[in-house]
Amino acid sequence: MAHEHAHGKIVVTTPTGKVGSRVVRLLLQAGVRPTLLLRDPDRLDAATRERVDTVRGDQGDADAVLRATRGADRLFWVDPPTPDDDPIVGHARMGANAARAVGENGIGYIVFLSSVGAEKRHGAGEIDGLARTEQALDATGADVLHLRCGYFFTNLLMESDSLREGVLPTPWPLDFAMPWVDPRDIGDVAAARLLAGARPGDRPGGGAGRGVQAVHGPEDLSFSRVARILGRVLGRQVRAERVSDDDVRVGLRSVGMSAGQVEGVVGMAAGLRQDFVPEQERDVLTTTPTTLAAWAHTHLRPLF
Known part of the structure; x- marks a missing residue:
């Protein structure tokens, strides 16, 4: 396939996840035969499995x-949810595996799925672990782009029981607006x-190297606004309710x-x-198109 040769070997981690599966589909449609790192290749549908190369393992397995x-x-590197008692340590361990592979295998370009908040480096809970991975990849000297993503719409699926009531x-202030995607x-x-690969201008001052691109969704949303949108989509009253950190802990x-x-x-x-x-503020590069209402109509409403 001509496109595969033009782009070289592209490796995708978490290829059955919410983001990774979309990456795989688009690479296939672009004519690329990607290599997928995953625990169980049988989780891939047959049509995809015959169009990719697979390596069994996960990001915590340095040899894999x-x-x-x-x-x-x-x-394309993703730190998946970690089983470690300390998730920051777990993310740092997986990030070290990525950095080692970049160095030993001479990988030219890395796109890392990070999060809004990683720029703080400290004081953002589990996101601090993603910051550790950013730092490990930056230290390789390779061309790397960190995607700093907003709050996933799909987190709402974990609240389906509460939404039925x-x-x-949420532990967030009800009027606090933040990126949702x-x-x-x-x-x-x-x-x-x-x-596209590394491009001049990815890093401040021009040139390739370390770059950041936020992915903020179409608009910033507060939980009060989210509740109103969900109420309209689901056809029922939904109110946002602040819960304490201690309640979350319990x-x-x-x-x-x-x-x-x-x-x-x-x-x-x-x-x-x-x-x-x-x-990174919201602009044409950081704003994506799918609205919460459209997503909820497709993915949440059928559950009710």
Whole structure:
């Protein structure tokens, strides 16, 4: 395939995830045969499986990462949810595996799925682990683009039981507006940047190197506004309700999370809800098209 040769070997991690699966689909449609690192290749549908190369393993397995990225020109790297008691340590470990592969295999360009808040470096809970990965990749000296993404629409799927009762619980201030985004749109941006490769101007001052691109969704939303939008889509009354950090802790402990995992989740909201402004403001490059109403109509309404 001509496009595959033009782009070289592209490796995708978490290829069955909400973002990674979209990246894979778009690469295939662009004529690329990507290499996928995943625990279970049988999770891929048959049509996709015959059009990709697979390496069994995950991002926590340094040897699997090295095998998957041998000869790679471009890499889409995602730190998946970590089983470590301390998620920051877990993300740092996976980031170190990525950095090692970049160095040993000479990968020329990396797109990393990071998060709004990673620019703080410290004080944003589990997001601090993504900041560690950013720093590890930056230290390789390779061309790397960090996608700083907003709050996923899909997080609302975890609140379906509460929404059936007409309540949207949140530890965030109800009037605090922040970027919300559809993971599918993040996949669009990631695939576009992988296909384009490093470009002059990616980093401040021009030239390739370390770059940042925020992915903010179509608009900033407060939880009060989200509740109103969901109410219209679902055809029922929905109100946002502020819950305390301690209430969140109790709920997370009840599902078996360790103390470190609990604080990683609680710290994300606690670290970003006061006086935080994303490093990159909203503009034509950071704004993606899918609205919350459109997403909820397709993915949330059928559950009710």
